[in-house]
Amino acid sequence: MSGNFQRLVVIGNGIAGTGVIENVLAQNKPFKITVFGAEPYVGYNRILLSDILSGSKELRNTLIKDGEWYFENKIRLLLDNKITAIDPVLKTVRDADGNVTPFDKLVIATGSNPTVPDLPGVDKRGIFTFRNMMDADEIITFSKGRHTAAVIGGGLLGIEAGISLANRGLHVTIFHHGDRLMGQQLDDEAGLILKKELERKGIGVNLGHSAVEIIGNGSVEGIAFSNGKAYQADLVVMSTGITPNVDLAKRAGLLVARGIIVNDFMETDHPDVYAIGECAEHRGKTYGIIAPIRDQAKAAARAITGLNDFKYEGTVPATTLKVAGIDLVSIGEFLGNSPGSESLVYSDRGTSKYKKVVLQGNRVVGAILMGGSADHHWLQQLVKNKTDVTLFRDSLLFGETQDKGSRVAVLNDDDVVCGCMGVTKKTVVGAIQEHGLTSREEIGEKTKACTSCKSCGPLLDQMLQEVLGGDYVPVGEKPKSFCACFTCTKKELVAQIRTYNLKAVSEVLAKLGNGRGCTYCKPALSYLLSEIWAGNQREERGAKFINDRVHANIQKDGTFSVVPRIYGGITSPNELRKIADVADKFRVPMVKITGGQRIDLLGVSKEKLPLIWAELGMPSGHAYAKATRTVKTCVGSTFCRFGVQDSVSFGIEMEKLFEGLHTPHKLKMAVSGCPRNCAESYVKDIGIVAIQSGWEIYVGGAAGMSVRKGDLLATCKTNDETMRIATLFLQYYREQGNYLERTYDFVLRVGIEKIKRELLDSESEKTAVLLEHFKLAKLAVTDPWKSEVEKPFHATQFMELAVTNG
Amino acid sequence: MDEMVNVGKCQNIPNGEGRKCTVKGEEIGIFNTGGEFFAVANRCPHEGGPLSDGILLGNEVVCPIHSRKIDLKTGRVAKEDLENKTFEVSVKNDEIFIHP
Numbered sequence: 001m002s003g004n005f006q007r008l009v010v011i012g013n014g015i016a017g018t019g020v021i022e023n024v025l026a027q028n029k030p031f032k033i034t035v036f037g038a039e040p041y042v043g044y045n046r047i048l049l050s051d052i053l054s055g056s057k058e059l060r061n062t063l064i065k066d067g068e069w070y071f072e073n074k075i076r077l078l079l080d081n082k083i084t085a086i087d088p089v090l091k092t093v094r095d096a097d098g099n100v101t102p103f104d105k106l107v108i109a110t111g112s113n114p115t116v117p118d119l120p121g122v123d124k125r126g127i128f129t130f131r132n133m134m135d136a137d138e139i140i141t142f143s144k145g146r147h148t149a150a151v152i153g154g155g156l157l158g159i160e161a162g163i164s165l166a167n168r169g170l171h172v173t174i175f176h177h178g179d180r181l182m183g184q185q186l187d188d189e190a191g192l193i194l195k196k197e198l199e200r201k202g203i204g205v206n207l208g209h210s211a212v213e214i215i216g217n218g219s220v221e222g223i224a225f226s227n228g229k230a231y232q233a234d235l236v237v238m239s240t241g242i243t244p245n246v247d248l249a250k251r252a253g254l255l256v257a258r259g260i261i262v263n264d265f266m267e268t269d270h271p272d273v274y275a276i277g278e279c280a281e282h283r284g285k286t287y288g289i290i291a292p293i294r295d296q297a298k299a300a301a302r303a304i305t306g307l308n309d310f311k312y313e314g315t316v317p318a319t320t321l322k323v324a325g326i327d328l329v330s331i332g333e334f335l336g337n338s339p340g341s342e343s344l345v346y347s348d349r350g351t352s353k354y355k356k357v358v359l360q361g362n363r364v365v366g367a368i369l370m371g372g373s374a375d376h377h378w379l380q381q382l383v384k385n386k387t388d389v390t391l392f393r394d395s396l397l398f399g400e401t402q403d404k405g406s407r408v409a410v411l412n413d414d415d416v417v418c419g420c421m422g423v424t425k426k427t428v429v430g431a432i433q434e435h436g437l438t439s440r441e442e443i444g445e446k447t448k449a450c451t452s453c454k455s456c457g458p459l460l461d462q463m464l465q466e467v468l469g470g471d472y473v474p475v476g477e478k479p480k481s482f483c484a485c486f487t488c489t490k491k492e493l494v495a496q497i498r499t500y501n502l503k504a505v506s507e508v509l510a511k512l513g514n515g516r517g518c519t520y521c522k523p524a525l526s527y528l529l530s531e532i533w534a535g536n537q538r539e540e541r542g543a544k545f546i547n548d549r550v551h552a553n554i555q556k557d558g559t560f561s562v563v564p565r566i567y568g569g570i571t572s573p574n575e576l577r578k579i580a581d582v583a584d585k586f587r588v589p590m591v592k593i594t595g596g597q598r599i600d601l602l603g604v605s606k607e608k609l610p611l612i613w614a615e616l617g618m619p620s621g622h623a624y625a626k627a628t629r630t631v632k633t634c635v636g637s638t639f640c641r642f643g644v645q646d647s648v649s650f651g652i653e654m655e656k657l658f659e660g661l662h663t664p665h666k667l668k669m670a671v672s673g674c675p676r677n678c679a680e681s682y683v684k685d686i687g688i689v690a691i692q693s694g695w696e697i698y699v700g701g702a703a704g705m706s707v708r709k710g711d712l713l714a715t716c717k718t719n720d721e722t723m724r725i726a727t728l729f730l731q732y733y734r735e736q737g738n739y740l741e742r743t744y745d746f747v748l749r750v751g752i753e754k755i756k757r758e759l760l761d762s763e764s765e766k767t768a769v770l771l772e773h774f775k776l777a778k779l780a781v782t783d784p785w786k787s788e789v790e791k792p793f794h795a796t797q798f799m800e801l802a803v804t805n806g
Numbered sequence: 807m808d809e810m811v812n813v814g815k816c817q818n819i820p821n822g823e824g825r826k827c828t829v830k831g832e833e834i835g836i837f838n839t840g841g842e843f844f845a846v847a848n849r850c851p852h853e854g855g856p857l858s859d860g861i862l863l864g865n866e867v868v869c870p871i872h873s874r875k876i877d878l879k880t881g882r883v884a885k886e887d888l889e890n891k892t893f894e895v896s897v898k899n900d901e902i903f904i905h906p
Contacts, residue, residue: 543822803811
């Protein structure tokens with residue numbers, strides 16, 4: 001310790017070293033940081049070296065951080081300054097200038113060095129490695145005026161170098177000692193397809209070629225191979241592998257195998273000395289890829305600052321190669337040749353598409369994707385999470401999009417959707433929104449997308465669907481009419497009902513429909529009119545299903561069931577006594593506890609309904625209606641030792657707020673006091689789940705004929721916010737849902753992303769209007785049982801007609 | 807069989823609805839299809855649903871239990887080889903009479 005500060009020294013200024021520093025800075029702990037970089041550049045992203053070589057990027061486009069960042073964060077950056085010795089006991093490092101710098105914590109992030117085979121003539125002019133900025137600069141300079149380049153090594157880096165050189169206009173041949181390209185990432189078939197793709201780009205590939213000698217007089221002129229062949233070359237890039245750069249660590253006496261041995265906190269065998277990135281060896285593995293660095297840097301930083309709360313536990317190797325049209329991903333155990341493993345393979349050499357998923361038992365352990373990498377992240381998650389894929393094994397090769405329906409969601413805003421015209425997703429989505437476009441053709445007029453080869457047509461359709469939600473009409477389909485009794489759509493119908501001020505179902509049918517109606521549209525219109533006129537419609541009971549005429553659920557024998565409202569499933573001895581007394585008095589044949597945490601009195605004749613309601617004195621539970629049902633709750637923080645929020649109070653409040661509102665189809669709700677989800681919120685139409693910091697709102701869940709987990713609509717901090725968004729969803733569904741369309745169909749039809757856009761912008765006028773509509777609807781609510789008891793809608797509604805002289 | 811049974815005033819059955827009554831132990835459904843009245847045996851020939859609780863579509867009633875459609879004039883059940891008993895109905899001085 002020096003004063004109040006700890007001194008952190010980082011050797012290596014690449015992605016790994018910078019990553020540790022970023023993680024340490026994020027914790028705002030008092031550290032004085034010094035970084036040593038061997039190269040004379042502020043840290044750059046080594047992965048982009050091939051872009052430098054091909055000329056598509058310049059150094060300044062590849063910097064990880066600029067000079068200002070070091071200045072602002074008070075980091076001492078010493079460039080072109082190689083560390084020559086570490087003393088882990090005295091805790092100092094010595095640099096090339098002989099200066100000694102003390103440390104409290106040391107991070108070694110020295111990366112790796114290219115391996116250069118010891119060939120005769122390898123020291124001739126024109127032989128390069130390709131590992132750093134200097135290499136790239138030298139190759140570029142040397143290549144000027146030269147025509148033929150050879151790359152020795154057909155691994156990932158060799159191929160990238162080869163493509164970059166070809167982009168510079170050189171005639172390139174890749175020589176590989178093995179019998180397939182990228183042996184670390186590809187199997188034979190994929191290697192073959194890649195070879196063909198490279199050849200199509202004019203890059204020669206010679207497999208089974210081991211170089212034995214570099215030929216030339218001073219400068220390189222050619223290469224001789226062990227198979228007796230020799231080829232001419234003006235320039236040679238050696239890309240025959242990398243070796244972790246461990247010299248310093250070895251000399252300092254640290255434990256080193258292939259890399260510097262570290263534990264899960266990236267600690268070496270010396271206290272306060274850490275190693276990360278390509279120079280580190282963790283659980284017997286060294287990595288030559290960028291993927292592990294994020295977690296390694298986090299683990300190291302949190303150990304350095306004393307938190308020690310994050311372990312690095314290894315990385316499933318995953319490589320992506322994206323160079324000029326070749327899209328390639330390799331994950332985990334891609335070969336599929338270990339005992340018990342099985343491979344699912346799709347191969348199309350004609351279009352260079354290859355897909356392979358390797359299974360071990362019911363789990364995905366590896367994959368290769370070529371010519372389309374959309375499922376890259378999904379497959380990687382399956383491997384990482386060891387997901388049991390038994391249920392969708394047969395669709396694994398078709399990808400996640402097969403399940404979720406949309407490829408659009410995985411695209412970034414800047415991704416090009418129309419390759420011919422170079423139009424991005426952002427441009428298309430923006431045009432659809434701004435101009436209200438509804439077809440491919442209209443998108444083409446505004447953006448030029450899909451006006452050439454038209455292969456992006458289906459993708460544009462998906463984007464239309466995503467943006468327009470329920471208003472989207474597929475190509476070749478006419479907008480659906482309300483039902484067979486009408487020629488107009490629901491939207492048009494609503495507009496005309498307002499225009500003509502139609503207040504009763506019979507009026508709508510007579511004026512706009514076929515006059516007769518059907519069992520769908522009569523109840524649907526009843527609902528629609530109540531929704532449009534919020535209580536000011538003219539009720540025609542005959543247009544409603546019997547349940548809604550008599551506020552009870554008809555049973556197979558023509559009797560009815562009575563379910564009084566029990567808010568949140570919380571009852572009391574008095575309430576239970578009252579129900580028991582009623583059941584006794586009216587000799588109710590069956591008393592049943594329902595799935596919705598209430599009590600059902602079954603087998604009641606229609607004539608007795610008003611008498612029972614009067615005796616009960618409880619509000620209607622609406623168990624018979626297309627309406628908001630009960631709110632199921634768990635005891636939450638009131639009693640449960642795991643509960644994190646008061647689910648009972650919230651559930652009761654929600655049930656009272658939504659009570660009595662009719663909906664396109666029944667609407668079930670639940671509030672769970674913690675993610676254990678005892679109230680089954682994930683499978684409700686509106687399900688609220690408590691989390692430590694507030695509530696999550698799920699919508700479109702189902703556990704009936706369909707089983708579906710709801711989509712997360714929002715995560716809210718306060719009760720008010722949660723109630724507001726749940727209310728918005730309810731009202732949005734009341735207005736936009738089709739009659740008899742449950743929320744799980746509604747959410748899929750409209751799309752959760754569109755619903756989020758419509759409801760989550762608290763400033764938008766749309767949400768204010770929805771809330772206003774909700775208020776009006778709520779004002780019109782009366783308890784149907786109470787109303788019928790006090791003043792029957794029709795004198796004989798519940799009665800049998802009296803017969804005289806019969 | 808000229809006997810007629812008075813089942814009450816027309817306004818007891820609102821337009822577009824049905825009501826039931828029991829005549830000599832037989833349950834009968836009476837329907838108002840818009841000023842015109844019909845009567846059929848109240849239990850659906852399919853599985854006994856109470857037809858007087860059904861939705862009316864023109865001169866058909868839809869059973870509330872399994873949605874069988876019964877023609878109120880002929881008693882025929884749509885798409886089934888089933889038939890329901892029908893009764894003659896007459897209206898006099900705003901009173902409905904059934905001829906059982």
